[in-house]
Amino acid sequence: MANSGKKKATIYDLSVLSGSSPSTVSAVLNGTWQKRRIKESTAELIRSLAETHQYTANRQARGLRSSRSGLIGLLLPIHDNRYFSSMAQTFEAHVRSKGQCPIVVSASRDPEEERKTAETLISYSIDELFICGATDPDGVHEVCEAAGLKHINIDLPGTKVPSVISDNYEGGRMLTEAIVRHFQPTTPLAPDELYLFGGRNDHASRERIRGFRAVKRELLGQDPDECIQPTGYAPNNARLAFEAFYEKHGRLPRGLFVNSSINFEGLLRFMAGHPHENFADLVVGCYDYDPFASFLPFPVIMIRQDVEGMITKAFEVIEEARPQPRIHLIQPELVQPRTALTGPLDALKDIE
């Protein structure tokens, strides 16, 4: 290796080598050289030196001076989930295409953690922050605001800056209706045979529940309170709720509206503990899309949120001069059982 172990070249090194001043080198390499009336030949020389010495700018220095970093942050609740990881995947592609560097961090749905994580990102002088699925978006807002950082909410709305979220009410309606209709031709559901499990007291869950209840009232006439079981997002809590129901009724409800794929994992854990049940008449609606879940042995109707649409919209809105703190709704999509959709991965080339 030619350059092995040596420190990275700086504009000062190139300055000596080229006989020009550091500021000239800097101007040439960051593209402002025309404005500074640097001769083409000088620029050419410096560029070739930069090339052979593998020069790359030190971004910390650049960022310090310009108080920008080229970093764009995405604050996520968790990574380990198809919805949020496809959010990360899509976000990354958008950021890259703007020539910037994505930095994706999760904060475990913990408001304190969310604020601390935002603080940390700010201390790196990130240029923008996308706050996705935050438990306390307005708390994060305070932190960003104090630092003069542009930010926007995704997935869960805040009240201080614009939010781009799924139309959870409409999605909740669609999914509930699809479950009900699935039974109608043969063995229509009674109101107390359709339960909603999972979610907590966040905007998304509330809206989905609102849609769920509205459709139940419209199509089934009634909407008993006990059919709403918000268990939080932890799989094990969801499992316990299913166990409790099973304990009490000797079976699961025929119709299940599961609030998220994470809660759905709780249902799987329940099922693993009841290997001899066959769940033959079960229909599950899940507010999230996962290709494997779509092929389970009982009908699974899913909602796919339009991640690409949300990210695209969020980038549009965040660039606006005076963005109003309104909520932008993005329509989700109903996915019938046994459907394998393409995702962000399909955009990648697969070299062999």
Add this chain to the structure above:
Amino acid sequence: MANSGKKKATIYDLSVLSGSSPSTVSAVLNGTWQKRRIKESTAELIRSLAETHQYTANRQARGLRSSRSGLIGLLLPIHDNRYFSSMAQTFEAHVRSKGQCPIVVSASRDPEEERKTAETLISYSIDELFICGATDPDGVHEVCEAAGLKHINIDLPGTKVPSVISDNYEGGRMLTEAIVRHFQPTTPLAPDELYLFGGRNDHASRERIRGFRAVKRELLGQDPDECIQPTGYAPNNARLAFEAFYEKHGRLPRGLFVNSSINFEGLLRFMAGHPHENFADLVVGCYDYDPFASFLPFPVIMIRQDVEGMITKAFEVIEEARPQPRIHLIQPELVQPRTALTGPLDALKDIE
């Protein structure tokens, strides 16, 4: 908001407010003040000022001076996959617990992209880089080496620095054997009834294939070449391979070894296109674990790679003084059908 719109406080601001010098403020706030024999009362004053003015250090400035950033990078092929996203989740927890900031970026399995991404991370003066599932680990190595950056390979090995990977040979053997045994009590497989689909010419695929073939020879006596179908990782290419087989033989093989959950998605796409097949006698082994896949209507035996173990080991090895470029094998785990395992998410608290 008290401080709204104002710039962030610096040590110079606190210096003026406290009547001390900037270096004193710096020493107090970065913990080196005892070494500098700063009076407890001075330190106390500065600390309280920092508190009320919400001071946080500018990491770009600190990083510039100290040529460290507090950032630890993870280079991933993709986000949108349970294996890699749990890698991100686990990595993040480890980095956080060391008081540093994780930065997770994907490079789409593209060698050129991998090197460029590493360059970018280096320009932010990251302190360490974990190279996970890279197509060309040694290419990334060159880049890191030239910058004097500590790095390590995960999931796919390189030859220049240590690598922590799954024992893919053993895993391949376990999975193959489990598939074979699943049929043995009743309708034993013939050698040409057990196919391997997916993967490409990388170390992991080669080892898995080696294990697959060895077990086939041991248990089934033969190991025909045509039973190996490396399709790359793209779901659609895998789908096409299944289509082709189906076209030719009028059915799928009874036993399938699918190289990864991404390839498994290709199988789902195939199935979506053949809604009237019931795949009743199909047994799938998948070299990856996904809870939903585990509950599909046919037996799915899975391998769960020990992500936590790999990350832990990688952190151990990277801290070593003179790490040798050897390969550390981590044992994966066989997962029987209809098993819902806990994951990194279960470590999180779920508020409300």
Add this chain to the structure above:
DNA sequence: CTTGTTTGCACAATCGATGGTGCAAGAACT
């Protein structure tokens, strides 16, 4: 040949934090 103009670049301050060095004031010791 003198007086503008333009060209092409160098100089130096700056971003915020760090850490080596120096030095005054007080304490301890002879």
Add this chain to the structure above:
DNA sequence: AGTTCTTGCACCATCGATTGTGCAAACAAG
């Protein structure tokens, strides 16, 4: 009282890039 430590901090260069300003040389105009 004079000398030597110790305490407690201030000063300043430094990391690498950016950017406003200044200025000599080349050139054009009169």
